[in-house]
Amino acid sequence: MTWRACGDRAALWEARDLDEVIALHSVLDAERKSGALEGVIDLVPAARTLLVRCESSAALVRAIDRIDVVRSTATPPADESTGAEIVVAVHYDGEDLGEVADLLGLSRDEVVRRHTATGWRAAFTGFAPGFAYLVPDDPTAWQVPRRAEPRTSVPAGAVALAGGFGGVYPRASPGGWQLIGHTDLVLWDLARTPPALVAAGDRVRFEIARGTR
Amino acid sequence: MIRVIAAGSTTVQDLGRPGQVAVGVPESGALDPAALRRANRLVGNHEHAAGLETVLGGLVLETAAGRWVALAGAGSLTVRPHRTRGRAHPASVAVWVPPGARIEVDAPHIGLRSWLAVRGGFDAPLVLGSASTDLLCGIGAPLVDGDRIRVGTAIAGPLPPVDIAPQPSPSDDMLVLRAVPGPRDDWFIPASLASLTRERPVESRSNRIGVRLGGEPVLRRPERADVELPSEGTVAGSVQIAANGLPVLFLADHPVTGGYPVAATVVAADLPLAAQARPGQSVRLRFVRSPLARGPA
Numbered sequence: 309m310t311w312r313a314c315g316d317r318a319a320l321w322e323a324r325d326l327d328e329v330i331a332l333h334s335v336l337d338a339e340r341k342s343g344a345l346e347g348v349i350d351l352v353p354a355a356r357t358l359l360v361r362c363e364s365s366a367a368l369v370r371a372i373d374r375i376d377v378v379r380s381t382a383t384p385p386a387d388e389s390t391g392a393e394i395v396v397a398v399h400y401d402g403e404d405l406g407e408v409a410d411l412l413g414l415s416r417d418e419v420v421r422r423h424t425a426t427g428w429r430a431a432f433t434g435f436a437p438g439f440a441y442l443v444p445d446d447p448t449a450w451q452v453p454r455r456a457e458p459r460t461s462v463p464a465g466a467v468a469l470a471g472g473f474g475g476v477y478p479r480a481s482p483g484g485w486q487l488i489g490h491t492d493l494v495l496w497d498l499a500r501t502p503p504a505l506v507a508a509g510d511r512v513r514f515e516i517a518r519g520t521r
Numbered sequence: 522m523i524r525v526i527a528a529g530s531t532t533v534q535d536l537g538r539p540g541q542v543a544v545g546v547p548e549s550g551a552l553d554p555a556a557l558r559r560a561n562r563l564v565g566n567h568e569h570a571a572g573l574e575t576v577l578g579g580l581v582l583e584t585a586a587g588r589w590v591a592l593a594g595a596g597s598l599t600v601r602p603h604r605t606r607g608r609a610h611p612a613s614v615a616v617w618v619p620p621g622a623r624i625e626v627d628a629p630h631i632g633l634r635s636w637l638a639v640r641g642g643f644d645a646p647l648v649l650g651s652a653s654t655d656l657l658c659g660i661g662a663p664l665v666d667g668d669r670i671r672v673g674t675a676i677a678g679p680l681p682p683v684d685i686a687p688q689p690s691p692s693d694d695m696l697v698l699r700a701v702p703g704p705r706d707d708w709f710i711p712a713s714l715a716s717l718t719r720e721r722p723v724e725s726r727s728n729r730i731g732v733r734l735g736g737e738p739v740l741r742r743p744e745r746a747d748v749e750l751p752s753e754g755t756v757a758g759s760v761q762i763a764a765n766g767l768p769v770l771f772l773a774d775h776p777v778t779g780g781y782p783v784a785a786t787v788v789a790a791d792l793p794l795a796a797q798a799r800p801g802q803s804v805r806l807r808f809v810r811s812p813l814a815r816g817p818a
Contacts (some may be wrong), residue, residue: 312704313811315758315786320704350542352754354778359754372813434778435752437545437658453572454749458764471749476633479659484780498648500712504544 312323313432317368318361326431326443329353333432335378345371353432353508355441356474362462391430393508396476397517398423398467404455408469411452419488420516422449428512429472433504438478438496440506447472458484467514476506491517522585522660522671523639524730528664529579532654532729542777546660548757549653549773551636552729552796556593559686560638561675563591563615570642571652571674573664578593580664582801584701587620588672589631589640589680595691595797596634597624602726613689624750632691633795644676655713659728695803698770698791700760703727705750705782709762713740714784717760717768717806718815725800728774731761731769731793734804738766739784752780758787760806770795770804 323329334352339345347367352359360375362368400420402408403519426449430440443503444450454470459482464467466477468485477483478496495505506512524577535558537550551557551574558568573580578596591613594596602622609627610616612635619622626635645652645661654661664670706714721736739762755761759771761783771785772795787795787805798804 311813313701313786313813314756314783315701316752316788316790316809316812318756318786319813320753349539350754352542352777354753355751357751357753359756361754361756368812433545434754435545435776439545441752457686471751483796501543503649508543 311372312363314359316365317363317383318359319368319372321358321360323356326355329356329358331432332375332379333358336375336500339378345374347371352434354434355432355471389514391507393511393513394506395513395515396467396493398489398491398514399517400489402467402489404486405488408488409453410488412449423474423488424514424516426450428514429507429512430508430512433473433510435479436481436496438504438506439475440504440508440510440512442474442512444472446460450474450488454484455486458482462487463490465492469492474512478504522588522669523588523643524585524670525581525664525666525670526583526670527579527581528666529581529626531580531664533571533643533661533664534653536774537588537653538649539585541633542754544649545777546655546658547648547777549651549655549660549776551653552634552635552773552794553594556688556781557611557636557638559688560591560593560636561642562681563613563683563686564589564638564640565676565678565680565784566638566640566642567675569671570638571637571645572638573643573731575626575637576633578626578635579670580626580637581592582620582624584624585620588618588622589615590618591615591638592626593638593688596629596635597627598637599627600737601625611685614685629691631693634796634801638649639672640676640680642673644671644673645696654729655774657776672724693799693802695805696794696798697805697807698787700739700758700785700787700793700806700810702785702808703783703811704786706784707720708741708745708750709781709784710740710742710746713737714792717785718808720803720805721768723798723802723804727798727800729774731771732746732768732798734768736767739768740766741782745782750780750782755779755783756786758789759783760785760787760790766783766814772796
């Protein structure tokens with residue numbers, strides 16, 4: 309069985325991979341917007357799972373039954389990148405840049421070159437407001453683990469890597485990702501509409517900020 | 522206008538902002554939604570009107586105009602006209618506050634949190650559809666001494682003709698919270714998972730994001746010891762086991778996704794009990810059946 313209960317009103321579905329999550333999420337999101345999937349409050353896609361949160365246990369059971377039907381007919385979308393391209397200027401001065409270079413068997417300069425040459429797409433959000441998990445065009449090239457000891461405070465704008473994903477911390481927060489640089493770009497601004505600069509479906513490109521080496 | 526004489530540990534809360542997970546924002550809202558609804562109904566407000574959620578009392582307000590207020594949750598309310606001796610009122614009853622008088626939320630002996638409603642509701646800016654403060658996302662901020670808060674117009678009708686509305690009283694006994702094992706119960710040694718059903722103390726570093734529990738670490742199965750869990754969605758009620766093996770019970774301001782395994786999840790109906798857990802109080806889980814376990818066909 310691929311569903312795991314999360315309390316009495318939510319459940320987690322485990323996918324084969326991120327593509328399967330994204331395919332199912334986009335179909336279900338469309339269903340929900342068209343008024344189907346009553347009683348579903350949230351759909352939370354993530355790296356390998358989709359969480360469904362409902363108003364009641366009864367609504368959860370009904371939603372799962374409906375999703376199991378939809379799942380057997382869902383096909384991956386032709387192109388997951390539906391949104392804008394956002395360019396992020398980075399000062400590559402992160403505390404962990406040396407360690408990431410060692411882990412990948414590269415020089416620091418080569419890490420920077422590859423980070424800016426790779427295309428990244430925002431797959432899903434959720435860790436913090438304005439934070440999008442970025443999938444590189446070649447995920448195998450970016451497999452670095454999280455730090456053994458998370459930092460109690462990672463500064464806003466920190467550009468980071470972990471577990472094959474890239475990301476930019478929108479606000480200061482605790483964090484366990486490897487920090488390779490920082491950006492002055494504001495990723496989360498409640499005064500802006502929408503408040504998040506990067507949404508799921510957007511593409512992101514990194515470049516070396518002017519005024520650095 | 523209402524003036525904050527002493528802010529205590531207080532935030533504006535309404536019924537929250539569900540459905541914002543796509544921007545990484547949790548539901549927030551009053552940690553006991555039924556209590557806020559009750560306080561609001563007692564003063565004739567719409568149930569979703571913004572109230573003040575306060576921890577361990579100490580909140581003192583002064584109102585220029587006469588107002589109806591009601592308290593729900595822990596403790597009691599003292600109304601002090603013109604800084605005279607004042608009179609205490611229990612929770613769950615509408616109280617008239619004369620012009621110029623002070624409203625004091627008394628520090629509770631039992632329980633932790635209270636919700637104060639004023640007729641008309643507290644008028645705070647809406648962010649993503651709600652006035653609720655969210656300490657994780659930095660939406661709004663706790664009250665500070667000297668703040669001035671406007672009263673709104675969220676009136677649904679006249680005050681209901683009841684003397685007092687029955688409310689469940691907080692307890693200082695051990696709290697027993699019903700929980701469904703999982704979603705990642707299989708990451709843990711069964712005997713260690715079972716330790717969640719024995720009492721643990723509430724730590725003082727708890728807040729609206731989560732209740733931290735002490736006691737013995739919950740141990741992973743050896744084959745999971747150095748495995749990283751890909752981040753996945755979480756819910757209020759998730760009992761996440763941190764790297765040091767100690768449990769954190771997520772509340773309304775919890776992060777929308779998490780990279781540490783959730784051993785069990787407290788059922789929605791018991792979360793308001795968790796909202797009343799005082800530091801030092803004992804808490805244990807009682808495992809209940811999954812909603813997905815279906816009877817024989």
